[in-house]
Amino acid sequence: MDQKPRLEGKVAIVTGAGTRGPVDGTGRAASILFTRLGAKVLLVDSVEENAVKTLETIKAEGGEASIYVGDVSSSADCQEMVEAAVTRYGRLNVLFNNAAIFDGPGSVVDIDEDAWQRVMDVNLKGVMLTSKYAIPQMIRAGGGSIINVSSIDGLRANAVPMIAYAASKGGVITLTRHTAVHHGPDNIRVNCIMPGQIFSSMVSNISPELREFRRKAGPLGVEGTAWDIAWAAVFFASDESRWISGTVLPVEGGLLAATRLSLAPTG
DSSP: OOOOOTTTTOEEEEETOSOOSSSOOHHHHHHHHHHHTTOEEEEEESSHHHHHHHHHHHHHTTOEEEEEEOOTTOHHHHHHHHHHHHHHHSOOOEEEEOOOOOOOOBOTTTOOHHHHHHHHIIIIIHHHHHHHHHHHHHHHTTOEEEEEEOOGGGTSOOSSOBHHHHHHHHHHHHHHHHHHHHHGGGTEEEEEEEEOSOBSGGGTTSOHHHHHHHHHHSTTOOOOBHHHHHHHHHHHHSGGGTTOOSOEEEESTTGGGOOTTTTSOOO
């Protein structure tokens, strides 16, 4: 017997749905998978050109999506993007909070304060604002699923000083758990994906040597991509995860389980 597509009838917002450069980002990958599996998607990005590339792929495959150009750190834009999704598609069922920036490298000693604030505004405040306006519409639709993207850097330290990014991603984990508790009675599930060091548009300029080092850091010895994160988002967006909320799912090739000793040669 034929089965319905996993996301048939669902309306989703994906933030950071475009991609920068030749390597697919997680927003682009998730948007394409969502539409392939039956969802209608509002593609949110601050750069229209980046979102157009995603839309062209979706349209070529026969999927249904449209673009909203906006900034997730703006309350007005977040309110308008939710209204746009409901106006265009009738409701809102899924929010994939993927938009993030990597500005402002440095430790607490040398990070620029303005860069710190910009990272917090996009990576953490943006998740709060989109959720703030999405949740009432999800309640009207009978429930929904919010999927936030953190990072393993929000859980454990990286030798590269990027304190603003790491702190913002740690905040996303906490925000996820509290929102899941507060809005579980509204039939809204809130979960978090914690990617490892995947090769995606955000880090497409790293050296081949660094890519090889990152690949070998995990026990699987395989480099992750944006599509690995996108498939996890599909699971959380679907009814298959109907009894999962407040969860942080590592998608990192076993990196968090590894130590130097576990990766040492045997024999």
